[in-house]
Amino acid sequence: MEEWELIVEKYEDVERKSFLKACECAHHVLKDDLAPFEIVWFLDTLILEPVNILKTIAAKSKEPVWLEPIGKAFKLLSDVIEKFPEECTQHFENIVRLCEKSFEARPRAFALQCLTSLVPYYEAAAQNYNKHLVSLMNENICKAALAELIGAICSHYTDIVKSNVATIWRVYLNLFDSRQSDTVVRSLLLGVSGVLKSFGNDLDIKEFPVFYKHLVDASNKSKCRDVYLKILAKHADLFRELLANDPETRMSLWHSYPTSDPQDVNRQAILSVYNAIKQVFKENRSRFNAIVRTETFQFENSSNSEIKFTALRVLHAVNARVARVHCDMQALYALRHCRLTYEHCEMIQWCLEYNIENDIKLLKSVLVFHENIPTKYQKVIVVNILLKAPHSVRKMAVIFLITETCQYYKDNGNIDKYIHLWKSLFITSSDELKNKSGEIFLDFMEYLYQLLMQNNMSNSEEISDKLSYLITISWYIIPMGDEVVGERVCDVSRGVVRLLGGAGGAGLRVARLLLRYGAVDLYSEMVKDISLENCTDDLMLYETCLALVYTATRVDDVRRVLHALQIILSRSDVEASILSRCIITLDNIMSTRKDFNGNVLNQIIHRLEKIQYIEHKGKDGRCLRRDLFMFLGKY
Numbered sequence: 321m322e323e324w325e326l327i328v329e330k331y332e333d334v335e336r337k338s339f340l341k342a343c344e345c346a347h348h349v350l351k352d353d354l355a356p357f358e359i360v361w362f363l364d365t366l367i368l369e370p371v372n373i374l375k376t377i378a379a380k381s382k383e384p385v386w387l388e389p390i391g392k393a394f395k396l397l398s399d400v401i402e403k404f405p406e407e408c409t410q411h412f413e414n415i416v417r418l419c420e421k422s423f424e425a426r427p428r429a430f431a432l433q434c435l436t437s438l439v440p441y442y443e444a445a446a447q448n449y450n451k452h453l454v455s456l457m458n459e460n461i462c463k464a465a466l467a468e469l470i471g472a473i474c475s476h477y478t479d480i481v482k483s484n485v486a487t488i489w490r491v492y493l494n495l496f497d498s499r500q501s502d503t504v505v506r507s508l509l510l511g512v513s514g515v516l517k518s519f520g521n522d523l524d525i526k527e528f529p530v531f532y533k534h535l536v537d538a539s540n541k542s543k544c545r546d547v548y549l550k551i552l553a554k555h556a557d558l559f560r561e562l563l564a565n566d567p568e569t570r571m572s573l574w575h576s577y578p579t580s581d582p583q584d585v586n587r588q589a590i591l592s593v594y595n596a597i598k599q600v601f602k603e604n605r606s607r608f609n610a611i612v613r614t615e616t617f618q619f620e621n622s623s624n625s626e627i628k629f630t631a632l633r634v635l636h637a638v639n640a641r642v643a644r645v646h647c648d649m650q651a652l653y654a655l656r657h658c659r660l661t662y663e664h665c666e667m668i669q670w671c672l673e674y675n676i677e678n679d680i681k682l683l684k685s686v687l688v689f690h691e692n693i694p695t696k697y698q699k700v701i702v703v704n705i706l707l708k709a710p711h712s713v714r715k716m717a718v719i720f721l722i723t724e725t726c727q728y729y730k731d732n733g734n735i736d737k738y739i740h741l742w743k744s745l746f747i748t749s750s751d752e753l754k755n756k757s758g759e760i761f762l763d764f765m766e767y768l769y770q771l772l773m774q775n776n777m778s779n780s781e782e783i784s785d786k787l788s789y790l791i792t793i794s795w796y797i798i799p800m801g802d803e804v805v806g807e808r809v810c811d812v813s814r815g816v817v818r819l820l821g822g823a824g825g826a827g828l829r830v831a832r833l834l835l836r837y838g839a840v841d842l843y844s845e846m847v848k849d850i851s852l853e854n855c856t857d858d859l860m861l862y863e864t865c866l867a868l869v870y871t872a873t874r875v876d877d878v879r880r881v882l883h884a885l886q887i888i889l890s891r892s893d894v895e896a897s898i899l900s901r902c903i904i905t906l907d908n909i910m911s912t913r914k915d916f917n918g919n920v921l922n923q924i925i926h927r928l929e930k931i932q933y934i935e936h937k938g939k940d941g942r943c944l945r946r947d948l949f950m951f952l953g954k955y
Contacts, residue, residue: 331371333370340389342371343392350400366400374415387427394433398434401438425462428465429465436472439469439472439473453487486524493527552573553585556589560600564601570593626662629666655686658691683709687721699744702741722790726786788826791826817834825861831843843867866898878909881905889931896941906928929952932945
């Protein structure tokens with residue numbers, strides 16, 4: 321961010337060199353973890369003064385020497401939209417207006433690509449689709465960009481295009497009929513993907529053979545192969561009769577299987593194809609079984625483990641018993657001793673996918689020895705399997721993982737072995753898996769609530785070691801679920817906070833981490849009668865001080881809050897985000913309260929003046945510097 325500050329400070333009006341340098345620097349800024357105020361300032365200085373990226377593109381678009389900078393600028397705009405869609409909202413209208421301008425061929429292609437990146441976030445980007453459709457039909461330039469734009473609009477705004485979808489479909493078919501470059505064919509396939517996603521079941525099936533022929537032809541083009549496979553993976557059902565009568569295409573999927581399929585695209589395409597043709601032969605099951613056995617026979621014992629276990633998955637649709645493979649002792653030994661081959665990984669993944677309820681021992685071994693699994697397989701074997709497991713199995717596995725994490729903390733004083741696994745369970749891409757991540761967070765919180773309730777009902781004045789370690793590992797795991805929302809998680813979180821009263825400083829820390837679920841009233845009650853002078857240990861003192869600062873508006877005696885601030889600010893180990901929160905609380909007290917000791921206040925401000933010279937790194941550190949600057953400038 322420091323480099324961008326220099327760019328802004330020294331930026332020269334609309335010079336090619338300075339504009340190029342600004343665009344290159346902005347690309348680097350996008351890789352940083354920016355604070356909210358930095359995002360706003362970055363966008364303002366890029367899109368408005370001084371860089372004025374939109375105005376510069378519009379003003380220089382017809383100058384040949386500016387072709388390269390304009391291309392980079394449009395690419396930058398696309399990346400900015402992808403990274404900060406919400407923060408860019410106020411600029412969307414102007415970006416659409418710019419992208420719709422009349423440009424020469426190459427700048428126009430860049431503009432259309434930028435417009436395509438805007439489509440998922442802004443409906444107005446789709447309003448002129450008819451004009452772009454006419455251009456796609458009649459013009460010989462920018463066909464790739466236009467094809468992808470129309471497809472994106474079909475994917476996201478069905479109501480806008482539904483009355484014209486038959487025309488759109490035929491435009492794509494006609495373009496396939498004419499000779500096109502591999503790049504354009506790839507873009508046509510991407511565009512068709514958007515049409516099939518929204519309207520696949522509404523299209524005239526009499527025209528499917530025409531598209532199917534072009535789709536199969538495209539499979540031989542290296543640029544188109546991945547799109548071809550993704551279309552089969554997602555939409556094979558639409559072409560089930562054609563695929564059922566095309567053994568050559570089915571076999572080509574096997575014979576062209578790559579040595580490595582990291583995205584699982586080949587596997588998903590093959591499975592979708594056989595699931596589709598299974599429907600065609602539902603009245604003639606023996607015919608389907610014969611096809612599967614004939615076509616998978618030579619691959620059941622392939623030296624390529626990915627092909628072998630793909631074949632077993634297809635066979636499973638015919639006869640689960642025939643396709644059953646048990647995880648042998650050699651694979652379990654390899655898992656425990658960090659000697660796993662890819663074939664072992666495929667075997668373990670297969671067993672957990674198709675027999676997880678009868679292979680709990682294997683699942684537990686995978687959780688304990690997850691670090692021994694090659695990186696390529698960690699996500700699919702450990703994370704995805706657990707997220708997709710049946711409710712009862714998942715809940716059991718989460719409790720087992722909690723127990724192992726607690727034991728590791730007891731032995732080592734940290735959860736380093738398991739922290740990456742826990743994080744992976746909450747970092748998911750698809751909406752389906754995000755919902756499953758939320759269920760895992762709920763499993764964790766419900767187990768914590770259950771143990772707290774058991775401890776409460778036992779009438780014991782001390783908490784058990786088991787509960788103590790669980791509360792401690794909660795410090796690490798609760799922040800990972802910060803995107804989990806909903807009534808259920810709010811209810812269980814409030815229940816947890818309500819039962820944490822006797823858990824000391826550790827319990828106060830958990831309660832603080834759960835404030836996002838609306839438990840501030842319960843959190844405030846926890847420290848209502850606690851005297852700072854009577855806190856028995858450092859953690860209890862620190863967390864009590866934080867509770868007073870976080871709930872300052874509910875504390876009647878402002879002296880308690882100021883005393884808490886003094887204690888916190890005197891420490892050298894306080895996180896930047898907490899120091900920022902202290903500044904907010906102090907600012908609020910000085911703005912709204914009159915019943916405070918001026919000398920104490922001066923001591924606190926003096927301490928803040930010293931803190932501004934201490935380096936705090938990262939996004940939170942930059943936020944703290946800004947908060948200190950604003951506060952000290954104000955007072």
